[in-house]
Amino acid sequence: CMLGPAQQASFERGLASAARAGNTWIITGGMDAGVMRLVGKSLADHSASVKAIGIAPWGAILGREALARHSAIRRPGGKRVPFEYACTHHQNSKEGAALESHHSHFVFVDDGSTEKDAWGSEIS
Numbered sequence: 220c221m222l223g224p225a226q227q228a229s230f231e232r233g234l235a236s237a238a239r240a241g242n243t244w245i246i247t248g249g250m251d252a253g254v255m256r257l258v259g260k261s262l263a264d265h266s267a268s269v270k271a272i273g274i275a276p277w278g279a280i281l282g283r284e285a286l287a288r289h290s291a292i293r294r295p296g297g298k299r300v301p302f303e304y305a306c307t308h309h310q311n312s313k314e315g316a317a318l319e320s321h322h323s324h325f326v327f328v329d330d331g332s333t334e335k336d337a338w339g340s341e342i343s
Contacts, residue, residue, distance in 0.1 A: 227257070234258065235265030248341065249273015249325050250280075250316040251309075259321030273322040277329035278337030281315045313338070 222230060238245060245262070247255040255273065262271055277283060282304065289302045309317040314334040318325060328341040 222257075230257070231261035231265060234261045238262060238269040244270040244272060246272045246274060247319075247322070249275040249318055249322050250311070251319040252311050252316050255319050259319040263321040270324060271322040272324045272326065273319060274326045274328065274341050275318065276332075276337040276340040277327040278331070278333035278340065279315045279335075280327070281309045281311075281317045283315075 234245075237243070245258060247258050249255060250273070251259075259271060262269060280286070286302070286304065289300070304318060304320075311317065315337075330337075330340045330343070332340055
């Protein structure tokens, strides 16, 4: 992150305080990189119980194959089986990035592109 320690601490406190002030939803790109990581970490570190929604390009998510395989699994009665996304040994790159773990919800946008071609598809 390009912020100094004092600036980062101020950003984190301010974001958490603003988020707690109302029934807030925070929307980011949902990836474990840059400001998206900073937002997720800030909310977790300051116990801000808010909805953090990541809108991410499906083709750029590291570990998307495991997510896709799991999406077809259902319990009797049609209930979904919880899935623990764990992409702990990842190296973010232009090919893809892991999801930021402190987001509460994700929306995946899939236009068929993958890896470096997928970046930006969630906003086009």
